[in-house]
Amino acid sequence: MHTADKAALITGAARGIGREIARQLAARGHPVVLLDAHAGVMDAAQALCDEGHAARAVCLDVTDEAAVKELPDALKDLWPSLAIVVNNAGISPKHEGRKREVMDMPLEEWRRVLEVNLTGGFMITRQCLAPMVRTGWGRVVMVTSQAARVRTPVPGAHYAASKSGLAGLARILAGEVARHGITVNCVAPGRVESDMTAEVGQALNTDLARTIPLGRLGQAGDVAAAVAFFTSAEAGYITGATIDVNGGNTML
Ligand SMILES: NC(=O)c1ccc[n+]([C@@H]2O[C@H](COP(=O)([O-])OP(=O)(O)OC[C@H]3O[C@@H](n4cnc5c(N)ncnc54)[C@H](O)[C@@H]3O)[C@@H](O)[C@H]2O)c1
Numbered sequence: 001m002h003t004a005d006k007a008a009l010i011t012g013a014a015r016g017i018g019r020e021i022a023r024q025l026a027a028r029g030h031p032v033v034l035l036d037a038h039a040g041v042m043d044a045a046q047a048l049c050d051e052g053h054a055a056r057a058v059c060l061d062v063t064d065e066a067a068v069k070e071l072p073d074a075l076k077d078l079w080p081s082l083a084i085v086v087n088n089a090g091i092s093p094k095h096e097g098r099k100r101e102v103m104d105m106p107l108e109e110w111r112r113v114l115e116v117n118l119t120g121g122f123m124i125t126r127q128c129l130a131p132m133v134r135t136g137w138g139r140v141v142m143v144t145s146q147a148a149r150v151r152t153p154v155p156g157a158h159y160a161a162s163k164s165g166l167a168g169l170a171r172i173l174a175g176e177v178a179r180h181g182i183t184v185n186c187v188a189p190g191r192v193e194s195d196m197t198a199e200v201g202q203a204l205n206t207d208l209a210r211t212i213p214l215g216r217l218g219q220a221g222d223v224a225a226a227v228a229f230f231t232s233a234e235a236g237y238i239t240g241a242t243i244d245v246n247g248g249n250t251m252l
Pocket residue numbers: 011012013014015016017018035036037038060061062063088089090091092116120143144145146188189190191192193194195196197
């Protein structure tokens with residue numbers, strides 16, 4: 001497999017898990033496109049270029065339908081070689097470090113979470129499938145969550161619904177695009193150290209870590225390694241599957 005001929009697009013890649021996924025895929029030789037709504041994505045891509053990798057940045061909100069439709073033009077020469085898409089962009093709103101319960105949740109907040117985490121993933125994936133269909137080879141990976149699999153106390157219902165939705169999208173899409181040589185899989189992280197999880201405070205994260213069989217929170221690299229496996233040639237007969245990356249916190 002010539003990874004240099006297979007470009008990868010990673011959403012939510014300005015920081016955290018997405019940035020590490022981009023780094024690991026770049027290290028495997030893939031040209032990478034780091035996409036994020038935050039301008040910090042420029043620096044993240046530049047850092048990879050400075051390490052000698054082929055990386056580009058796209059500053060874009062995954063909910064912006066018009067901007068998503070312009071992606072082929074924005075990436076021009078790279079677009080035909082797009083072979084991997086990782087839907088990692090996500091939000092999990094907290095208020096003073098805590099979720100809002102359903103009875104207190106404004107519809108606007110519910111809609112925004114569904115729009116970013118689920119509809120954004122749908123729009124990005126739909127846009128990126130054409131070059132994969134043309135070459136007959138593709139990998140789609142959804143970064144879902146433990147909250148898509150079991151009841152978890154920290155994130156809100158909108159977050160769990162959106163990630164469960166992303167898993168449903170993956171399942172149906174996997175069946176639809178298999179004939180084109182495209183696999184669609186999910187990576188479901190448990191609690192991973194990042195800016196997102198820092199919002200609830202150190203004390204809660206330390207308490208949660210004590211309940212995890214492997215005795216620590218996850219690192220971005222733990223999640224990225226599972227994503228990288230799904231994008232590999234070796235994983236070509238695996239589709240519609242989920243890898244749980246949670247230190248044994250949930251064993252399904
Ligand atoms: N950290 C965890 O414990 C954990 C656990 C399970 C799942 N996840 C999932 O992993 C993914 C990455 O999480 P993280 O901890 O690195 O979070 P993070 O908040 O550190 O990073 C998320 C990135 O997504 C970007 N983003 C948000 N909304 C966007 C939009 N509309 N368009 C484009 N980019 C957008 C942000 O700017 C940010 O760079 C998320 O989907 C999250 O739900 C994280």
